[in-house]
Amino acid sequence: MSETTVTAQERIAARVKALESIMIEKGIMTTEAIDRMVEIYETEVGPQLGAGVVAKAWSDPEFKARLVANATDACAEMDISGLQGEDMVVVENTETVHNVITCTLCSCYPWPVLGLPPNWYKGPAFRSRIVREPRKLLSEDFGVDIPESVEIRVWDSSSEMRYWVLPMRPAGTEGLDEKELAALVTRDSMIGTGVL
Amino acid sequence: MNGVHDLGGVDGMGPVPIVEGEPVFRAEWEKAAFSLFAMSFRAGFFGVDQFRHGIELMDPVHYLESPYYEHWLHSAEHYGVAKGVIDPDELDRRTEHYLQNPDEPMPVTHDPDLLDFINAAVKHGAPASRDSDAEAKFSVGDRVIVDNDSPRGHTRKARYVRGRTGEIIMAHGTFIYPDTAGNGLGEDPQHVYTVRFTSQELWGPKTADPNGSVTFDVWEPYISPAV
Numbered sequence: 001m002s003e004t005t006v007t008a009q010e011r012i013a014a015r016v017k018a019l020e021s022i023m024i025e026k027g028i029m030t031t032e033a034i035d036r037m038v039e040i041y042e043t044e045v046g047p048q049l050g051a052g053v054v055a056k057a058w059s060d061p062e063f064k065a066r067l068v069a070n071a072t073d074a075c076a077e078m079d080i081s082g083l084q085g086e087d088m089v090v091v092e093n094t095e096t097v098h099n100v101i102t103c104t105l106c107s108c109y110p111w112p113v114l115g116l117p118p119n120w121y122k123g124p125a126f127r128s129r130i131v132r133e134p135r136k137l138l139s140e141d142f143g144v145d146i147p148e149s150v151e152i153r154v155w156d157s158s159s160e161m162r163y164w165v166l167p168m169r170p171a172g173t174e175g176l177d178e179k180e181l182a183a184l185v186t187r188d189s190m191i192g193t194g195v196l
Numbered sequence: 197m198n199g200v201h202d203l204g205g206v207d208g209m210g211p212v213p214i215v216e217g218e219p220v221f222r223a224e225w226e227k228a229a230f231s232l233f234a235m236s237f238r239a240g241f242f243g244v245d246q247f248r249h250g251i252e253l254m255d256p257v258h259y260l261e262s263p264y265y266e267h268w269l270h271s272a273e274h275y276g277v278a279k280g281v282i283d284p285d286e287l288d289r290r291t292e293h294y295l296q297n298p299d300e301p302m303p304v305t306h307d308p309d310l311l312d313f314i315n316a317a318v319k320h321g322a323p324a325s326r327d328s329d330a331e332a333k334f335s336v337g338d339r340v341i342v343d344n345d346s347p348r349g350h351t352r353k354a355r356y357v358r359g360r361t362g363e364i365i366m367a368h369g370t371f372i373y374p375d376t377a378g379n380g381l382g383e384d385p386q387h388v389y390t391v392r393f394t395s396q397e398l399w400g401p402k403t404a405d406p407n408g409s410v411t412f413d414v415w416e417p418y419i420s421p422a423v
């Protein structure tokens with residue numbers, strides 16, 4: 001295959017296979033372990049877990065108090081825990097503060113409640129702009145208009161603390177149960193790039 | 197290091213490339229590249245701080261242009277070679293082989309212990325908090341200034357907070373210190389605090405959002421009392 005016919009994707013795929021094959025021979029990796037990692041983050045750990053936590057917080061004031069006081073412990077009550085969420089902090093949106101999470105230095109994100117981050121969260125555009133022009137970015141790129149009377153607070157996840165957002169409960173949802181409420185909660189509302 | 201990865205406040209990066217309905221993994225190679233992290237960690241290639249530094253050492257132009265999980269590939273390669281586990285010439289030879297034979301399957305092996313490790317690691321994580329007898333020098337409500345020096349190796353002290361003054365709003369206890377751990381110098385646990393900076397403090401009154409703030413987590417050696 002000549003260089004000019006090889007795409008960047010083909011070259012990366014071959015490089016990954018090369019490394020993977022060496023690691024398998026050395027007993028560091030197995031294909032079944034890769035399959036298991038993929039299964040976990042494609043089907044088990046994702047934003048549906050965070051949505052369940054949010055719905056419970058909206059429905060149960062005592063749970064909400066525990067969640068805001070110590071998100072890691074409160075999530076553990078619902079059997080939600082683990083990698084990249086060893087020390088979680090929930091920040092609550094109010095009528096006066098809108099929270100957004102980011103990681104300007106790499107890609108830190110609360111995996112146990114949101115799963116793996118979307119590619120835009122890990123890319124240069126979001127990471128560079130969200131700390132400098134959050135109101136403009138939320139409006140122009142996400143269609144979310146935050147009134148100037150509301151403080152936008154951006155949480156840069158520079159340490160191993162993993163922040164995520166407790167969105168405001170939408171009006172007119174008083175009669176809904178937890179399952180119905182959870183269905184309303186989007187991934188972006190827990191990042192802070194969406195509102196409900 | 198003052199690397200290209202330190203993106204906070206950089207202009208000109210364009211619109212956010214949002215893809216509706218994006219799959220968790222966009223290609224088969226992303227699945228293996230993602231899995232490299234946990235399995236190389238288990239094999240002792242790196243801690244998470246070193247892993248991040250391996251990414252920071254990428255060519256800066258390539259860092260900005262490459263798909264995300266290629267960053268992980270780069271760091272796993274970097275430490276695999278440094279540890280003497282991966283022979284770079286062998287890696288190049290096999291890359292050429294798989295370019296010629298892209299559909300050749302990987303060898304199938306079994307390791308129940310590795311599967312157990314994966315399930316346990318995902319569920320229980322790898323906490324970075326560490327016990328320490330060191331008393332916290334700062335408390336919630338203190339106003340602090342971030343040191344303005346520019347270390348050469350791994351640090352989490354982003355450029356946009358250096359020299360800036362903010363208020364501590366949370367104190368989290370002691371954690372592995374990335375400025376030592378990420379440079380292979382041990383864990384040296386330090387107190388971690390969340391500091392809130394106004395947008396005006398970070399970007400200046402002429403261009404900052406008048407009603408914005410950014411919080412940034414600092415390890416105690418990053419900060420001094422603001423006078």
